[in-house]
Amino acid sequence: MELPVTALSDHRFDVNLSLLFTELPLLERPAAAAAAGFTAVELWWPWPDDPTPPAAELTALADALDAAGTRLVGLNFYAGRLPGPDRGALSVPGTESERFRANVDVAAGFAQSVGCRALNALYGNRVEGVAPGVQDALALENLALAARAADRAGAVLLVEPLNALESPHYPLVTAADAVAVVDKVNAATGLGNARLLLDLYHLAMGGEDLTAVIDRYGAGAGHVQIADAPGRGAPGTGGLDVDALLGRLRATGYDGWTGLEYRPAGASADSFGWLTRH
Template identity: 70%
Template sequence: MSLTAARFDVNLSLLFTELPLLGRPAAAAAAGFDAVELWWPWPDDPDPGKTALDDLRTALETAGTRLVGLNFYAGRLPGPDRGALSLPGAESERFRANIEVAADFAASVGCTALNALYGNRVDGVDPAEQDALALDNLVRAAAAADRAEATLLIEALNAAESPRYPLVDAEAAVAVVERVNEASGLSNARFLLDVYHLAMGGADLEAVISRHADVVGHVQIADLPGRGAPGTGALPLPDLLAHLDRAGYGGFVGLEHKPSSGGSAASFGWLAR
C-alpha cells in the first residue's frame, strides 16, 4: 500500500482532533497530505454562519489542502446520533436547513463528495414513514449536490456500534442509492464503501467490491479490530485496495481511523512500508 497505489485523504474529525478545527488542515499538510475530509464540524448547528465557514475555508486554503469529502449535518458525531435526514421533526428540519449551506461550502472549496448519514430508527415511528421522509430529503440533497457538481454519498454503518441504524450492509445502502437516483433523475447518488464498517458486519469485502464497484463514490478505511491505522489489525487492506484498483475505482481513500498511541502525527508510518 503506497501513495502511488491509491490517493489518501485524512479525516480531520478523527485525526488531529487534539488541535482546534482550524489548526487541523495545516497539521495534515505537515504530515504529507494535501487532501482531507470532515464530518460536519458543527454538530449542534446546521448553519454556523459566514464567519465560521470563511475561517474554515481560509484554513484549508492556507494549508494547501483540498477538502474532498464532507458530511451533511448528522447530529452529534461522535456520539449517539447517526444522521438526521430520516428523523421526523426538528432533526429533519435541521438537515434541510443544512443542505444548501453544506453544498454551497463544498462548491466554494472544490469538494465533490457530500455524505448523508441516514439516521437511526425512532421508537413509535413506522419505519416506512422514516424511509419516505429519508427519500424526500435525499432527493433534495441530491439536487443541491448536483448544483455543487458533487456526488451524494450513502453509507452503511455496522450494527454492533449502530444497532438502530437501518443500513448495516452494502446491499441496503446501494438499494437507497438506486431509489434516490430513480426519484431524483440525477444519477449522482453513490455508495460510500467504508471497509471498517463492512468488515465489522462480517461482509466478504472482495465480493462487495466486485458487486458494487460501479456505484462506489468514495472509500474509507480503518483496520479491524480497534478502528486503528492500517497494519494495527487483521484486515488485508493492501489487497483490498488493489482489488478496488482492478475494479476501476480511482477516487480518494479516506483515512477514517483512530490515531495511534503516539498521536495523530505518528499514525502514518504504515505508508512508508
C-alpha cells in the first residue's frame, strides 16, 4: 500500500524527560525542554522507589511544568526500578503488584491535575517459578483497575511492547502481543480506553516490519515513541528512516503526540538538530 509522506512539521513532538535533560534535576527539566522549543513532555514514573510520594513532591512537579509552560502528555504508572532491571510491576505477584495498585490512583490523580491524557502501564517481567497464566490473570486484574482510574482522569491506558534483546523476560514483544492484551482489558472493563503504545525503536529491535505494523495499528495507537535503532539515539544515528516512518504513520490518520524517547550522545539541548533541519 502506497501512502503519501508528510513533513515532520505535521507532527506533534514531545520530549521524554526520563531520558533527555537528565543531566538536570527533575524539576529543572521542563524549563530546559521549553528553552529547546518544546511545549509538551512525557515521563516515566519519576519516583522509581516510591509509588506514593509525598503530595509536596507531586505539587512541585506540577508547578515546574506550569512555570515552564509545558504540558505533560504521557506518564508511566509505577514500574519498579526503571532504568534498571524491572520492566513494570503489575504482573509480578506480591509486593510489586501491591505497589502498583497503591500507585494507580496517585498517578491517575496527578495526570488529571495537570491535564495528562495518556497513562502507560508496563506489564512486568516473567517471574521464575510462577506460571505465566497466574501472572497474566493478575495483569488483567490490575490493568482493568488502571483503565478505570485512567477513565476517571479522562485518559487512555497504554500497553507497550518492548524488545526481547533488551528485555528477555518481558512477555509482550510484538505489537500483536500488546494489542491482544489491549483487547482483553477493553473487554473486561467495557470502557474502550486501552490502547497500544507504538514504540518504533522497540519494534525495530524486535525485528518487526515497521511499515506493516504502522499500516495495521497506527490509526488506533494511543501514543507513539521514537528513537533510532540500533543504539537508541536520535534519528539519524542508526538505520531507521524515521522521516518516512512518521510520514506513513501520519498518513494512516494518527494525529497524537510522538514522544522523543532517545538517549542523547551529548548535551540534550544539542540533540535536536535532526528535527530543526526540517
